Amino acid sequence: MNILLAVSGGIAAYKSAELVRLLRKRGADVRVVMTRSAREFVAPLTFQALSGSPVHTELLDADEENAMGHINLARWADVLIIAPATANSIAKCSHGLADDLLSTLYLAATCPVYIAPAMNQAMWNKAVTQENIQKLKSHGVTVIGPAQGDQACGETGFGRMSEPLEICERLLAEPLVRRLQGLKVLISAGPTREPLDSVRYITNRSSGKMGYALADAALKAGAQVTLVSGPVQLAAPVNIEVIRVETASQMYAAIISRAPEHDIYIGAAAVADYSPVVMQSEKIKKQAEQITLTLQKTRDILAEVAQLEHRPFTVGFAAETHDLERYAQDKLARKKPDMIAANWVGGDQGGFDSDQNALQVFWKNGQKTLAMTGKNQLAAQLISLIAERLSEKPVLKKPLG
Numbered sequence: 001m002n003i004l005l006a007v008s009g010g011i012a013a014y015k016s017a018e019l020v021r022l023l024r025k026r027g028a029d030v031r032v033v034m035t036r037s038a039r040e041f042v043a044p045l046t047f048q049a050l051s052g053s054p055v056h057t058e059l060l061d062a063d064e065e066n067a068m069g070h071i072n073l074a075r076w077a078d079v080l081i082i083a084p085a086t087a088n089s090i091a092k093c094s095h096g097l098a099d100d101l102l103s104t105l106y107l108a109a110t111c112p113v114y115i116a117p118a119m120n121q122a123m124w125n126k127a128v129t130q131e132n133i134q135k136l137k138s139h140g141v142t143v144i145g146p147a148q149g150d151q152a153c154g155e156t157g158f159g160r161m162s163e164p165l166e167i168c169e170r171l172l173a174e175p176l177v178r179r180l181q182g183l184k185v186l187i188s189a190g191p192t193r194e195p196l197d198s199v200r201y202i203t204n205r206s207s208g209k210m211g212y213a214l215a216d217a218a219l220k221a222g223a224q225v226t227l228v229s230g231p232v233q234l235a236a237p238v239n240i241e242v243i244r245v246e247t248a249s250q251m252y253a254a255i256i257s258r259a260p261e262h263d264i265y266i267g268a269a270a271v272a273d274y275s276p277v278v279m280q281s282e283k284i285k286k287q288a289e290q291i292t293l294t295l296q297k298t299r300d301i302l303a304e305v306a307q308l309e310h311r312p313f314t315v316g317f318a319a320e321t322h323d324l325e326r327y328a329q330d331k332l333a334r335k336k337p338d339m340i341a342a343n344w345v346g347g348d349q350g351g352f353d354s355d356q357n358a359l360q361v362f363w364k365n366g367q368k369t370l371a372m373t374g375k376n377q378l379a380a381q382l383i384s385l386i387a388e389r390l391s392e393k394p395v396l397k398k399p400l401g
């Protein structure tokens, strides 16, 4: 496992030297990046000796660019850990600044990112630091610690960097690392809009958050990801090809034409089951007391992907308001995906538009419950489960890395 350790300037930098030693002892390949202020606390030579590789310090260094530039370093890493992460480096990363090697690497990294904060307890408790931490968490960063106790400044409270052994164990347990390396993953997300006339449409409450989180988790697991997205308010993800569609039939066309060249298809979109037979070219006038809309069943993308001759490993979702297991099992049997991830919708927790969700995942002869958590975390767990199931399938197009 390739671990990129970025050390920022705090007294806890000395603990990171021990972290390198522990990681190397357990077989990880470690490269170290140090900020200018980190070098005030520990000499780069210490990290060079422990990691067995030159330490990277400058964003623009002709020699280092030739050896391994920041983009190459980011690509090399299976995991990026910032330890210690000072309040300043946390603020920079959470705001997308890129004015030194550490912050630039954070932006360039597509692998899972961990931070181990270390700072004075008052700085840690300050609202702006907590906001920055929440922002990083919402971007999928895993925060380890900080621990509570006596601090170098003489105060007591939360702010001590977690112990190197704890950080080491957390990193080596990272579930996503390269589990989908070399594989192509196609994901659908968001709602569809079925037009009634030139200004009105039928849609649903899907925000796209679940599908976008899955796309991000698949990318972090090393996959090449294509996201077919209905109309959502989310920012376009970086390093993911996004195909924007509006209607169920556009989503059908975008997915069916691409599915055979993909290894995995995940249908997280809330595709309309019915669409108006006629779309009026002009706005429907308000006249009669009642009007009747005639709707036609849409084509079932999931079921058709599962029937393709060169079908990807196919994962469907089931959005249910009652009898979750019965309906999910029914969809598994009828639409024939390899797995179905069922969630409760229509309540006040999870499902549509929420930042949280829980899933009950079913496959032939098996099931797993993924408890209520943030959609980023849940997506990582589902991708991990898919990688597990996929590696057990007898016909696998490409070996997993």
Ligand code: PMT
Residues within 6 Å of the ligand: 188, 189, 190, 191, 205, 206, 207, 208, 209, 210, 211, 248, 267, 268, 269, 270, 271, 272, 273, 298, 299, 300, 301, 302, 303, 315, 316, 317, 318, 319, 320, 331, 343, 345, 351, 352, 353, 354
């Ligand atoms: O987008 P969010 O706000 O984050 O909310 C997430 C979610 C609740 C939308 C998501 O977790 C979810 O459940 N997605 C599937 C919603 C849905 O349409 O469920 P369904 O039970 O109606 O459909 C079952 C499966 O068939 C789904 O994989 C769906 O994509 C697929 N389908 C449905 C109709 C159709 N014409 N073609 C399809 O492929």
